Amino acid sequence: MNFLESFQTAVEGIWANKMRSSLTMLGIIIGITSVIAVTTLGEGGQRAINEEMEKFGRNNFNIFINWDTKEEHSNDDLTVEDAEVLTKISPAIEYIVPYNPSTVEMKGPKKEERVNLIATTADYFPMLKTTTKLSKGRFFNHTDDKEQRAVVVLEEALGAKLFGQINPIGQRVRMGNNSLVVIGTYTEEKFKFDMGAESYGAFVPIRYSQSLQEEPYVQMLMGTAVDQASIEPAMQQAKQYLSRKHQKKDHYMARSMQESVNEFNQVTGTLTIIFSVIAGISLVVGGVGVMNIMLVSVTERTREIGIRKALGARRSDILIQFLIESVIVCLIGGLIGVLFGLGIASLIAYFANLPPMLSWNSVIIAFAFSSAIGIFFGLYPANKAAKLDPIEALRYE
Amino acid sequence: MLHVEGLKKSYKTGDSELPILKGISLLVEKGEFVAIMGPSGSGKSTFMNMLGCLDRPDTGTYMLDGIEVSSLKDRQLAHVRNQKIGFVFQSFNLLARSTSLHNVELPMMYAKISKAERRNRAIEALKRVGLAERMLHKPTQLSGGQKQRVAIARALVNRPAILLADEPTGNLDSRSGIEIMAMFQELHAQGVTIILVTHELDIAQHAERIVTFKDGVIIRDERVAERLFAAPSGEVIVT
Numbered sequence: 020m021n022f023l024e025s026f027q028t029a030v031e032g033i034w035a036n037k038m039r040s041s042l043t044m045l046g047i048i049i050g051i052t053s054v055i056a057v058t059t060l061g062e063g064g065q066r067a068i069n070e071e072m073e074k075f076g077r078n079n080f081n082i083f084i085n086w087d088t089k090e091e092h093s094n095d096d097l098t099v100e101d102a103e104v105l106t107k108i109s110p111a112i113e114y115i116v117p118y119n120p121s122t123v124e125m126k127g128p129k130k131e132e133r134v135n136l137i138a139t140t141a142d143y144f145p146m147l148k149t150t151t152k153l154s155k156g157r158f159f160n161h162t163d164d165k166e167q168r169a170v171v172v173l174e175e176a177l178g179a180k181l182f183g184q185i186n187p188i189g190q191r192v193r194m195g196n197n198s199l200v201v202i203g204t205y206t207e208e209k210f211k212f213d214m215g216a217e218s219y220g221a222f223v224p225i226r227y228s229q230s231l232q233e234e235p236y237v238q239m240l241m242g243t244a245v246d247q248a249s250i251e252p253a254m255q256q257a258k259q260y261l262s263r264k265h266q267k268k269d270h271y272m273a274r275s276m277q278e279s280v281n282e283f284n285q286v287t288g289t290l291t292i293i294f295s296v297i298a299g300i301s302l303v304v305g306g307v308g309v310m311n312i313m314l315v316s317v318t319e320r321t322r323e324i325g326i327r328k329a330l331g332a333r334r335s336d337i338l339i340q341f342l343i344e345s346v347i348v349c350l351i352g353g354l355i356g357v358l359f360g361l362g363i364a365s366l367i368a369y370f371a372n373l374p375p376m377l378s379w380n381s382v383i384i385a386f387a388f389s390s391a392i393g394i395f396f397g398l399y400p401a402n403k404a405a406k407l408d409p410i411e412a413l414r415y416e
Numbered sequence: 417m418l419h420v421e422g423l424k425k426s427y428k429t430g431d432s433e434l435p436i437l438k439g440i441s442l443l444v445e446k447g448e449f450v451a452i453m454g455p456s457g458s459g460k461s462t463f464m465n466m467l468g469c470l471d472r473p474d475t476g477t478y479m480l481d482g483i484e485v486s487s488l489k490d491r492q493l494a495h496v497r498n499q500k501i502g503f504v505f506q507s508f509n510l511l512a513r514s515t516s517l518h519n520v521e522l523p524m525m526y527a528k529i530s531k532a533e534r535r536n537r538a539i540e541a542l543k544r545v546g547l548a549e550r551m552l553h554k555p556t557q558l559s560g561g562q563k564q565r566v567a568i569a570r571a572l573v574n575r576p577a578i579l580l581a582d583e584p585t586g587n588l589d590s591r592s593g594i595e596i597m598a599m600f601q602e603l604h605a606q607g608v609t610i611i612l613v614t615h616e617l618d619i620a621q622h623a624e625r626i627v628t629f630k631d632g633v634i635i636r637d638e639r640v641a642e643r644l645f646a647a648p649s650g651e652v653i654v655t
Binding site: 021024322323326331333334336409 | 514
């Protein structure tokens with residue numbers, strides 16, 4: 020009997036027991052659905068977040084103080100000048116800027132607001148070009164910074180909160196006892212997966228900010244390499260320069276966005292595997308259901324097997340007939356499961372604000388898996404059928 | 417054509433061995449029509465299983481159409497069953513879900529005959545037993561006699577060396593039974609070798625020769641003196 024005919028025979032067998040076959044399929048459907056939903060969401064979510072992270076600085080890196088070192092710490096371990104010199108001398112670094120974030124209260128004529136204030140240099144704005152756009156006025160420049168001018172650039176929405184209908188450019192905001200002139204407003208694309216509360220941002224020149232501090236310091240440097248291949252050299256050059264300049268060997272650490280992304284991927288990858296395995300257990304349960312039904316089917320069709328053997332069917336003919344039957348049940352179940360799984364994944368993606376996704380990998384794996392389950396759990400019943408003694412099988416009532 | 421020599425078979429029941437066949441020797445020539453008779457437990461069914469290559473003897477030889485089959489492997493036995501033997505059973509043993517046509521095609525599927533030729537030969541065989549117009553009926557839509565005729569068509573379709581019929585009339589009313597015997601006699605007249613197992617003398621008398629089993633041995637082997645002839649209409653003609 021050739022494969023096509025075995026296939027036909029198997030389909031007839033399944034069709035003859037529609038109800039039972041579909042219930043058996045249900046186990047496989049549920050298993051494949053959960054595996055597909057989990058892997059699709061895992062992979063798609065990961066991809067979406069990676070794209071987002073890349074947009075926010077694929078070549079970025081940070082330089083910060085190693086607080087665990089035994090070397091002595093001082094406030095001038097990192098300085099604004101360090102950043103300015105590094106930008107000039109390092110070929111791998113496009114820009115590197117000092118970066119001091121803090122939370123402050125800002126007061127305008129309308130309202131007082133909590134603000135995430137970043138003190139940095141003018142070089143920071145070109146680093147933000149993919150996500151941040153100037154809407155009014157201007158960013159501060161190097162002169163504003165050198166002369167420690169009390170100027171601030173506000174997020175547009177913050178300006179609206181503090182000043183209402185009034186154009187904030189040229190107006191003053193109060194920050195503690197100090198008064199700053201608003202020179203520009205900007206809009207920024209927020210990081211999509213930032214679950215934090217709504218908060219507004221603003222930028223001030225770092226030298227002005229330091230002039231208010233009793234002991235001026237720089238918390239960290241934020242840099243961007245000229246290209247992806249230069250990230251490592253850029254970090255090395257920055258660390259070497261700082262170590263030499265400050266005569267501190269073990270004092271500086273560097274970390275790239277790429278490393279963070281990789282770490283994130285590792286974590287989500289592990290999570291996806293764990294969830295897939297859990298989902299896979301339901302697939303195995305479905306497989307056991309297939310085996311159970313196939314055993315019933317073999318017993319029920321003992322006489323048919325006897326007839327086929329008397330007419331010249333070899334063991335392999337019978338084995339293949341039943342194996343194809345269980346594989347077909349699993350494959351149909353797999354197909355429906357893939358559709359359900361993708362449906363559930365896109366539904367969740369829709370509500371979780373993720374882009375629509377389709378992971379061909381998991382679809383292929385699902386089909387490979389369901390055929391494997393069909394073969395694995397079909398083999399024992401099929402072999403049982405193939406080994407039946409024709410005389411006893413013919414006598415079976 | 418068919419030559420059995422010193423065939424023995426016993427079955428284990430618990431610790432003891434129960435001998436069923438105690439040394440059977442039999443020669444059947446091509447074109448013969450032989451009936452095998454005997455009470456239940458006489459070993460005639462076991463002997464039929466041996467002849468049908470469904471079981472192997474413990475000792476003894478079995479030559480079928482020039483092949484020594486008693487030493488063949490499962491796979492080769494399946495091939496012999498497919499090519500050399502046509503079975504007709506008491507309970508018809510048709511596939512319930514399949515049409516007459518598909519049932520008759522089945523042995524040819526295992527013989528790997530092309531679809532077109534299979535169809536032609538199956539239709540031919542169904543015509544031969546007078547059921548061409550019922551080839552798309554399923555077994556449940558057929559009478560007992562018709563079912564047995566489908567089974568005969570199926571048995572003949574691979575042009576076997578022998579036709580083995582195990583109580584073929586056992587599940588039929590007497591009229592249908594006679595019809596089947598008429599068919600066997602017609603096939604015999606066409607040159608088909610037939611071995612028929614029955615416990616009814618008036619059925620056995622349709623054959624040319626009766627071999628009688630008792631307690632695992634052949635106690636009588638003789639030509640039928642008063643042979644019965646069945647008319648296709650279901651009437652018995654005594655000669």
